[in-house]
Amino acid sequence: MGAAVLVxxxxxxxxxxxxxxAHATATVRACVVTDTGGLNDKSFNASAYAGLVQxxxxxxxxxxxxxxxxxxxxxxDYDQEIASFVSQKCNLIIGVGYLMADAIWNAAVKxxxxxxxxxxxxxxxxxxxxxxxxxxxxxxxxxNILGLTYNTQEDAFLGGYEAAAYAVSVNPAAPKVATYGGMxxxxxxxxxxxYYQGAMYYNTTMKPKHAVTVLGWxxxxxxxxxxxxxxxxATARTDTTAFLAAGATTVFPVAGNDxxxxxxxxxxxxxxxxxxxxxxxxxxxxDGCINDAPDCSLFLNSVxxxxxxxVNAAVTEEATGTFEGGPYVGTLKNGGxxxxxxxxxxxxxxxxxxVINAVAGIxxxxxxxxxxxxxxx
Numbered sequence: 171m172g173a174a175v176l177v178x179x180x181x182x183x184x185x186x187x188x189x190x191x192a193h194a195t196a197t198v199r200a201c202v203v204t205d206t207g208g209l210n211d212k213s214f215n216a217s218a219y220a221g222l223v224q225x226x227x228x229x230x231x232x233x234x235x236x237x238x239x240x241x242x243x244x245x246x247d248y249d250q251e252i253a254s255f256v257s258q259k260c261n262l263i264i265g266v267g268y269l270m271a272d273a274i275w276n277a278a279v280k281x282x283x284x285x286x287x288x289x290x291x292x293x294x295x296x297x298x299x300x301x302x303x304x305x306x307x308x309x310x311x312x313x314n315i316l317g318l319t320y321n322t323q324e325d326a327f328l329g330g331y332e333a334a335a336y337a338v339s340v341n342p343a344a345p346k347v348a349t350y351g352g353m354x355x356x357x358x359x360x361x362x363x364x365y366y367q368g369a370m371y372y373n374t375t376m377k378p379k380h381a382v383t384v385l386g387w388x389x390x391x392x393x394x395x396x397x398x399x400x401x402x403x404a405t406a407r408t409d410t411t412a413f414l415a416a417g418a419t420t421v422f423p424v425a426g427n428d429x430x431x432x433x434x435x436x437x438x439x440x441x442x443x444x445x446x447x448x449x450x451x452x453x454x455x456x457d458g459c460i461n462d463a464p465d466c467s468l469f470l471n472s473v474x475x476x477x478x479x480x481v482n483a484a485v486t487e488e489a490t491g492t493f494e495g496g497p498y499v500g501t502l503k504n505g506g507x508x509x510x511x512x513x514x515x516x517x518x519x520x521x522x523x524x525v526i527n528a529v530a531g532i533x534x535x536x537x538x539x540x541x542x543x544x545x546x547x
Contacts, residue, residue, distance in 0.1 A: 197231055198485075200488060201234075201235040201258070201260035201264065202264045203252055204267075205266050205269060206269075207401050207426050211426050212427065212461040213426040213461070214290070215266055217477035221481030221482035222481055225482045225484075228482075235260065237251045237254070248273035253277070261488055266290075267289060269355075270288060285315075286315045287481070288316075289318045289481065292319050293497045314495050316484055320477075322360050323361065323363050323545050324536050325473050325474065326473045328509045329364075329452045329509065330364065330367060332529055333419075334369040335376070336420055338378045340447050341419055345383070347383075347418055348421045348422070350410075350421075351387075351395070352398075352399060353396055354396050358396075358425075359392065361454060363543075363544065366389040389546075392546065400425055403431035404431060405428075405431070407432070408431075414436070414449050420470055421451050422451070423454060429451070450517040451468050452471050452473055453465075453469055453471075455473075455474060455477065456474055456477070456478075459510070466512065468517060470518055471511050471512070472510035472512075474509070475500060476505055480500060503537040
C-alpha cells in the first residue's frame with residue numbers, strides 16, 4: 171500500500187514540487203506511543219514500530235522515536251507520553267490502539283499545528299469512555315488527525331471458514347472452533363464477528379452432517395469470552411485449555427500478547443498422548459509465522475491488519491509534506507486487511523486443496539461485494 175492511499179478527502183491537495191523537496195530535506199520527527207503489551211508484543215505494537223522503522227529507512231530525513239506504555243499503564247500515562255513528544259517537537263505523533271483515542275484527540279485539539287495518527291480508531295472525537303461517538307465539530311481543524319481503521323471482519327471471515335473446515339475434517343461428529351477477546355471493544359469484536367460469520371457460512375454452503383459450533387462468541391447476542399486485558403497470558407492459557415477441553419480444534423485469540431498464553435496451552439494439549447486430535451491457533455493482527463516464528467507450526471493461518479503498511483504510509487506522507495488527516499479504512503481489497511496463509515506450516519498442510527481454493531474464491535467475493543461481512547448484531 172503506497173502512501174497515496176491515505177489521501178482520502180474529496181478534494182485532493184497536491185503539494186508543489188518545491189514544498190515536497192523542502193520536506194524531504196528538513197528533519198521530521200516521527201514519534202510512536204505504543205499501547206500496553208510492550209514494543210515486542212508480537213502484535214500491533216510491534217507492527218506499528220515496524221512501519222515506523224520502514225519509513226525511516228526509506229526517508230533519510232525521518233528521525234524515529236518510540237515510547238512503550240507500561241503493562242499496567244493507565245490513560246494518564248498516554249497523556250504524559252504524548253505530552254512528552256509534543257515538548258520534543260515531534261512533527262507526527264502516532265498512538266497505537268483504541269484505548270489511546272481520548273488522549274490523541276485531546277492533544278490534537280491543544281496542538282493544531284502538530285499532526286497525529288491513531289491506530290484502530292477513526293478520525294473522530296471520542297467520548298470519555300473511549301468510544302468514538304461523533305465527528306470533528308466546532309472550529310477545530312479536521313486535518314491534523316489521521317484515523318487508521320481496518321475492516322478486519324473481512325479477513326476474519328476467511329479465518330472462521332478455514333477453522334470450520336479443519337474442525338469438520340478432524341472431528342466431523344462434533345466440530346467446534348473458538349475465539350476470545352482481550353477487551354470488548356469494537357476493534358476486537360469486529361474480528362470476532364467476521365470469524366463467527368465465516369464459520370456459519372461454512373455451515374450454510376458446505377452443509378456438514380453436524381454443524382460447526384463457535385465457542386467464545388455469539389454475534390447475535392454480542393456476548394462472549396473476554397480476558398479483561400491484553401497482557402494476561404495466564405488467564406488466556408486457562409481459557410484456551412477450557413475451549414480445547416470443550417472440543418474446539420482451532421482457537422482464535424483477538425487479544426494481542428494474550429495469544430502467547432493460547433499457543434502455550436495448545437502446545438501442552440497437543441503433547442498429551444491421550445489427545446488424538448491436534449489443535450491449532452490462528453494469529454491476529456500480524457503474520458504469526460513472522461512475528462512469533464517459534465509457534466509457526468501451530469498456526470492454521472494469520473488474520474492480520476495492515477498496521478505496518480498504514481503507519482509506514484502516514485510517516486512517509488509526513489516526511490514528504492503530503493500528510494492529510496481524515497479516515498483511512500483498510501480492507502481486503504486495498505490490502506489494509508490481509509489473510510496470511512503459510513502453507514508450509516504443518517497445520518496448514520492438513521487443509522485440502524478444495525478448502526484453500528474455496529477460501530481464495532470467498533476472498534474475491536468479499537472484495538467485489540458479493541459477500542458482505544457485517545459487524546454488530
